[in-house]
Amino acid sequence: MAQILLIDDQESVLTSLSILLKRHGYRVECGRNLSDAEGFLSRQSFDLVITDLRMGGPLEGMQVLQAALEKDPAVPVIIMTGYATIENAVEAIKLGAYDYITKGFTNSEFIEKVSSALSIKKTDISPEPSRPEGFDDIIGQSRAIINVLRLIEKVAPSDSSVLIQGESGTGKELIAKAIYRFSNRRHQSFVAVNCAAFTETLLETELFGHVRGSFTGAEKDKRGLFLAADKGTLFLDEVSEMPLSMQIKLLRVLQERVIRPVGSTDSIPVDVRIISSTNRDLSKETLKGSFREDLFFRLCVVPVNVPSLRDRRDDIPFLARHFIKILGERQGKKPLILEPEALNVLTNHIWRGNIRELQNFLERLALLVEHPVAGARDLLRYLPDDSSRDFSPSTSLAEKERDHILRALEDNQWNQSLAAQSLGIGRTTLWRKMKIYGIPSS
Ligand SMILES: Nc1ncnc2c1ncn2[C@@H]1O[C@H](COP(=O)(O)OP(=O)(O)OP(=O)(O)O)[C@@H](O)[C@H]1O
Ligand SMILES: [Mg+2]
DSSP states (O other): OOEEEEEOSOHHHHHHHHHHHHHTTOEEEEESSHHHHHHHHHHOOOSEEEEESSSSSTTHHHHHHHHHHHHOTTOOEEEEEOGGGHHHHHHHHHTTOSEEEETTOOHHHHHHHHHHHHHHHHHOOOOSOOOOTTOTTSOOOSHHHHHHHHHHHHHTTSOOOEEEEOOTTSSHHHHHHHHHHTSTTTTSOEEEEEGGGSOHHHHHHHHHEEOTTSSTTOOSOEEOHHHHTTTSEEEEETGGGSOHHHHHHHHHHHHHOEEOOBTOOOOEEOOOEEEEEESSOHHHHHHHTSSOHHHHHHHTSEEEEOOOGGGGGGGHHHHHHHHHHHHHHHHTSOOOEEOHHHHHHHHHSOOTTHHHHHHHHHHHHHHHOOSSEEOHHHHHHHSOOGGGSOOSTTSOHHHHHHHHHHHHHHHTTTOHHHHHHHHTSOHHHHHHHHHHTTOOOO
16 A cells, blocks of 8 residues: 655645545655654655645745655655746756646546556656665765765775775765775774875874884884774875875885884784775876876775766755755754755856865855845855856756856846846847746846
């Protein structure tokens, strides 16, 4: 028997629709707002979610939609809406809702939508790979990130060296920690060292330690990080920045599994699993001669390539929601709501600093926007300027045009005549293009 979650803030709607659904043989749970929905979704799975769009919060239904998809990307969601909010319902479809129904519907219209949505759920069990369990801190539903999670799930339990490669801010450190958490060494230590943060000699004593008197200022023995990580995991962050002379010393340690502290003649055995990361293409660095090839092969037994946010734009709404929720909790405020158009802007923006930049931007936005709902205009006002907007060759001309129009409107306080003038087109042309691109007129 299909299980349906029904969310509406009006008691009368809940009562009549749940009676109707039950009469047709469905099981129904009813809730009155986002937090009820989240409660139900965390406790059980549903075959269909039906939610009103406007409840306590102006677009609370949109958040119910996102919460439902976050839990199960294959679940169909039907949005119920009044006439005035059809545009938002259309946006909801773009965000992954199955369908919408305009209030004032008849019982048979309603039941027809329900059964059609449920038949989709049954026949179209998503061919997308499912997310492995246990990676709750790594947000994302895109195929690109799911493939990464599956790979790390597989390699984590082995002691193989893993090299995590990806652009800055893509979550390499987060992934290193996840590998550690899933490894057999999870009860031992995880020690991270940023190879770019030390001069050559300092890096050597940092990693291998030194004995008293080995150089001026070495007043006591120092235990190196290799020993601190013994039986555990050592994370060599930004490993490409390690000087060549240090690379050979590291290679020797990895081959012989012993370290020699600076100034000592003793060799101390160590048992360490190495995870390293870099935002360069390390195999290219070996061709250039700035990274030793033999060390590269030692470190890169399993390569894990973390996709840039550009290559998994679908994850942006999920990440945004996640960060906004955390920010709200941290600041003890209701989380900011992003209008669908605002989410669109976020999704189309090029985040050169990847997830870290997105996270920082949302933190700034939450401070700067004083009203509870942020629209596209708010985003355009606070987003970094054109230089970091998407003008990569992969952007379609239409996207560029749309961006350009939004920017011109913003620059001219949404005065269409002035914006048209600055774009060098007529007002009617502007109006037509705004319609095509779904840009609201105010
Ligand atoms: N998939 C994700 N879900 C949630 N948060 C993420 C995700 N990926 C990254 N983050 C967050 O983004 C920020 C940057 O991540 P992290 O430091 O792991 O990136 P990095 O690739 O190591 O960056 P850099 O190359 O600049 O060192 C962190 O705050 C991290 O928690
Ligand atoms: Mg990092």
